[in-house]
Amino acid sequence: MGGDELGLIDYGVITTPAEWPLPRRLLHIHQELTALIQKHRPTDAVVEKLFFSKNVRTALSVGQARGVALLAAAQAGLTVHEYTPLEIKQAVVGYGRAEKRQIQQMVQVLLQLDFVPQPDDAADALAVAICRAHSARLERLKGE
Numbered sequence: 001m002g003g004d005e006l007g008l009i010d011y012g013v014i015t016t017p018a019e020w021p022l023p024r025r026l027l028h029i030h031q032e033l034t035a036l037i038q039k040h041r042p043t044d045a046v047v048e049k050l051f052f053s054k055n056v057r058t059a060l061s062v063g064q065a066r067g068v069a070l071l072a073a074a075q076a077g078l079t080v081h082e083y084t085p086l087e088i089k090q091a092v093v094g095y096g097r098a099e100k101r102q103i104q105q106m107v108q109v110l111l112q113l114d115f116v117p118q119p120d121d122a123a124d125a126l127a128v129a130i131c132r133a134h135s136a137r138l139e140r141l142k143g144e
Helices: 022-040 056-075 085-092 100-110 120-142
Strands: 044-048 079-083
Touching (some): 022 056, 056 079, 079 120, 085 100, 085 120, 100 120
Parallel strands (some): 044 079
């Protein structure tokens, strides 16, 4: 791959059994993220900025998992970048109000895959990574 060419190294999701207590679930997420960081040795981490949700329970759960991801990144000394859903949609599809299916299809096209990555959360994470790749390229071009 060239310097600005996108390519897929790995992707997936970290899941936890619903019956596990919250501290155990968060610990598992942290352990899995730490193992992935050690395996792939990234220099940067990218997370989606939180947005207000009508479902408070979901927002709290996402916020806690996001906090664990930020902790794992900080412990590894990674530079953390955050993007809003609007920024991610604009970077991947070119339209900030794009629908989930459009984003998934563009992830497939941009990464030259034969299929849309599954589950949906994996495709979403790849979209965030693509957003970072595009932003990093623009920063290099601007000399930032």
